[in-house]
Amino acid sequence: MLQDAIKTQLKGYLAMLAHPIVLEASLDDSPASREMHELLHDVAALSDKVEVSEHGEATRRPSFVIRRADARSGVTFAAIPMGHEFTSFVLAMLQVAGHAPKFSDDVIAQIRALPGTYNFETYVSLSCQNCPDVVQALNAMSVINPHIHNTTIDGALFQDEVTARNIMSVPQVYLNGEPFETGRADIEQILAKLDADAPRRAAEKLKDIAPFDVLIIGSGPAGASAAIYAARKGLRTGIVAERFGGQVMDTAGIENFISIPETDGPKLSAALEAHVRTYDVDVISAQRAKELFPAAQPGGLHGVALESGAILHARTVILATGAHWRHLGVPGEEEYRNKGVAYCPHCDGPFYKGKRVAVAGGGNSGVEAAIDLAGIVAHVTLLQRGSHLKADKVLQDKLHTLPNVTVLTEALTTRIEGNGRNVTGLTYRGGDGADHHIDLEGVFVQIGLLPNTDWLKGTVKLNDFGEIIVNDHGATSIPGIFAAGDATTTPYKQIVIAIGDGAKAALSAFDYLIRVPVPDEKRVAA
Known part of the structure; x- marks a missing residue:
């Protein structure tokens, strides 16, 4: 065997x-x-x-x-x-x-x-x-x-x-x-x-931790890259890692990471973590940031409050919080989540063997999901709200060779129906303005990402999409606070771009630290 x-x-x-x-x-x-x-x-x-x-x-x-x-x-x-x-x-x-x-x-x-x-x-x-x-x-x-x-x-x-x-x-x-x-x-x-007492003990352990030169929030590709570059500059570096790899952990096949023809999310995430841990980086695991307290003056200490109750301090902060799956926001989605509404075709696809499913989303993720599911399920209906698919041509070409896939453009999902236990169908509004119904047993949502920035509202400037506004050096609207990766206005949400973004933010933080004098303040009021 x-x-x-x-x-x-x-x-x-x-x-x-x-x-x-x-x-x-x-x-x-x-x-x-x-x-x-x-x-x-x-x-x-x-x-x-x-x-x-x-x-x-x-x-x-x-x-x-x-x-x-x-x-x-x-x-x-x-x-x-x-x-x-x-x-x-x-x-x-x-x-x-x-x-x-x-x-x-x-x-x-x-x-x-x-x-x-x-x-x-x-x-x-x-x-x-x-x-x-x-x-x-x-x-x-x-x-x-x-x-x-x-x-x-x-x-x-x-x-x-x-x-x-x-x-x-x-x-x-x-x-x-x-x-x-x-x-x-x-x-x-x-x-x-x-x-139940674990969060309190975790906060207690972090209470007296010394301030960092660079504190990175997020441990996906951007955060890992920032940590490596900061540590190599000899800076006291910390990284808040809720889960190493971030959104990459949910990615199956990766075929466009330069110099590595093929890998997958968990392997790449493990390699990122292993690389970070070869340097003197303080990895603060299983913690989530909830509030940012900017320094009172340039060069002073910023504060980051964690959900555990701990507050960390640093002369510079790099925000690399990434993004999460965007939801449809239609009736039935939350009610039938994990009961026919799914977000990971690789994980959950086998449970739909021989069934009829829909994929919402015509970008790379949606088309890849439809291709993968077509080998398992009876039929896939791909719904794209726009007039054409946005996926790479190589993926579209593959999709159109599959006999059990139907592609619907100008199809806006408006409701997911069920019997109280499982999904039974979906309603979409077509280009003709009329509502149409499809009988099916599963809906895979693949409509892109939303930045993990709700906790930053009222501090750094965000655009209308919730992305952190950065300049070409990765600097935010607050001196000493930088940002990198999918949470920012940097175009094209790709792993290789996030890694470059993280390196740029760390180098910018280093440049900031050597140019800005340290004020007398030792702690920020938080």
């Missing part, structure tokens, strides 16, 4: 197993069970520290538990963990065998101190690029704390459960039988939901 190249690489990882492990399978006569049997035996053949047992007694079949040879419980997969989840499988084997998760000492102590018992069920799709982050975080937690258990469930294998729980988007996490989390979440976000 495993290709020779993967076997060679996996054999190297398995050589690092600190203790013997057992892959304890619960199988039946299904084709999926036979596939799981083959995978597990392929893995066991690569190391004398891996044993397969087929005497599991789990009710979900096929499934398997990764456990230490001297233990009875471990990490459970009700899935054949290939695709994006293969890394989760490998990490789980290493961690169960004694390889320590790469968490800080504080995070590990926090996990160990959680009271009570936590039984997580994590529904995934093997094509979902966001699911592994959640799976790996919960698996690692279960290794650290014996009162935590996680079962990763491939929705494609357990359709009855997916239907019964009305799951139409992933990752979808249940805790002790109740809905817990939808969408991507990292270890800090999960712990914040489990540990």
Whole structure:
């Protein structure tokens, strides 16, 4: 089942197993069970520290538990963990065998101190690029704390459960039988939901942190680039990282990042974070900025208040907050979100196999979504409110070769309909001014981005679209505050442009710092 190249690489990882492990399978006569049997035996053949047992007694079949040879419980997969989840499988084997998760000492102590018992069920799709982050975080937690258990469930294998729980988007996490989390979440976000006192402790730790020369808000491509350039100048640099990679984490295929013919969002985000951490950058994780307090005079300290209650100070600030998916804003959208209304075709597309869906949006994202979905669903209707598609020609050419795609231009979505449980249709206003109805079971919204700048209103100047107005040096309307990336008026929201923007903002901040004298004030009134 495993290709020779993967076997060679996996054999190297398995050589690092600190203790013997057992892959304890619960199988039946299904084709999926036979596939799981083959995978597990392929893995066991690569190391004398891996044993397969087929005497599991789990009710979900096929499934398997990764456990230490001297233990009875471990990490459970009700899935054949290939695709994006293969890394989760490998990490789980290493961690169960004694390889320590790469968490800080504080995070590990926090996990160990959680009271009570936590039984997580994590529904995934093997094509979902966001699911592994959640799976790996919960698996690692279960290794650290014996009162935590996680079962990763491939929705494609357990359709009855997916239907019964009305799951139409992933990752979808249940805790002790109740809905817990939808969408991507990292270890800090999960712990914040489990540990009510975590925000207060986080704010307390940040209370006495020294002022930065450069404080970067946002850790997408622009923020990461700014952090690297600032640190290389020898500046005391901090970066507030709610989630490293930002919107890039939700991007599947990336084929226009110069010098790298093909990659994906999670890989690029991991590379950005790794690069930042090679420098002396203070990464302040799982925090969100809520208010900006400009310095009283040029060269003084700006303040940034975080939602946790902490306030950080810096001589310069770089705003790299990025953007988020724009919503249609029509009746039915919020009501049926995750019940037929989706925003990630790569994550949620498999739940619409054989169904009729619509894609709202005729730009690159919308056309790419329609192309991807056409290989899964019965039919795709692409709705573009303008008179023509805006996607790159290469994408349009591909789209028009697909027999199960209909393109409607001058089609403005006005309502999403449903039966109270799921989406059943969509209404759009055509170029003739009349309303038209389409029967379908899913709507994928791909109509562009909105800048994450609501918290900045009343401070730096914004344009009518909410973008931060910057000059050609990345400077905002406030001396000492710069901005970069998709949150700004810089045209063309592209990864490569955001990275250049971040570098420019950091260089401009450095130039500002060496030219502006430091006043007597040590703190801003915030």
